[in-house]
Amino acid sequence: MPHFFDLLLQNTITMMAIVDPLGVSAIMLSLLPEGTTKETISKIAFKSTLTIIVAFFIVLISGNFLLQLFGIEIDSLKVMGGIILLLMAIKMVNGSSESKNQTKEERVETLRHDEFSIIPLGIPITFGPGIFATVVIIRNQSESFAAISAFILAYLLVALTVYLAFKNSIYIRQYLGITGSKIITRLMGLIVGAIAIQFIVAGISVLVKEYYT
Template sequence: MEIFQNFLQQSITFFAIIDPIGISAIALSILSPNISKTQISIIARKTSITIIVAFFVVLISGDLVLKLFGIGEDSLQVMGGLVLLLMALTMVRGSSSSEAQDDTRSSKKDEEMAVIPIGIPITFGAGLFTTIIIFKNQVENSIELFTLVLAFCINAFLFYLVLRNSVYIKKYLGVTGQNVVTKLMGLIVGALAIQFIVSGIIHLSKTYI
């Protein structure tokens, strides 16, 4: 039961941070207005593969980074919570990464933008990086590690479906609908950020007091 609860929390957390509907709106804003269905499908596939590869890189090398810089798990949890809190405030305010994207358009083909900037850093940014490391450090056995990987892969697949059908979703929801979804995801991310911060501070206080 506890494993299922952890899996559910991880899945919801990843979904809220990735915010596929909000990201799809940003992606459409930096891609060509007359992009074809075939191209958007290719971009969705490449971007999804990019974030999955990035996930496994962080999952495998995250602990090494912590040890290399001498960063404690609890300190990372507090800092990660602050990063997520800032991200949540940005989502709730309604400002997005697309503010500076007008100049991103260049002679590059749309498909070349699938990895950078859509995959990294727009979709897979600091928020996901810290969250993955925090969740990895909470893993106690191989089953929990499997559920963590499964939770992310499911969200990567959902992200793929949303981005692939982003043109239709944009027409159905409209700008207002997309903003509402992003704000709701921001509230969830904010609540999780507070939880990370409080939990990290409690553990740090037990260590130093």
């Protein structure tokens, strides 16, 4: 049981840092026009959270199959996933935002589509390549029932946090302010960067032993 809670805590922290609920909630607000009602935000929060939960279970079930289908080794994915996470971490530390390239007209147009909660907010802003690779890697490392259960529960806790962050995004922005949100995102970026380095080093070390020994 202590091992279960250790895995639960470790997986929750890892995925929480990668998803960065406060950061993506700020992106969501930046994509929405001013004057968006709380009721609309609540609906978007529910639909986007449901989207990332469905995406998680699809990747959880089919991740290994996709690796086998394309003949990709898990250690190669660790290296590539680590590079993706490292690039994400650099953007987070630098305070970059995916929404900066969108004009106000594009943001209004985005809201007109009911799919906004699914694309782009759910996928790929919240459930992007970084969390995709992380889910496949952790799933591959989770061999026991307890490890898989801890992994699933950890992600559901992250999804719940995303829902609460989206639903209360207006209050969070008022409480933390722009500076507070940036500080938290940059701290998460440091954690994501450390996770990325671990993935890259672990993957490269195995590949080097496999191909050069």
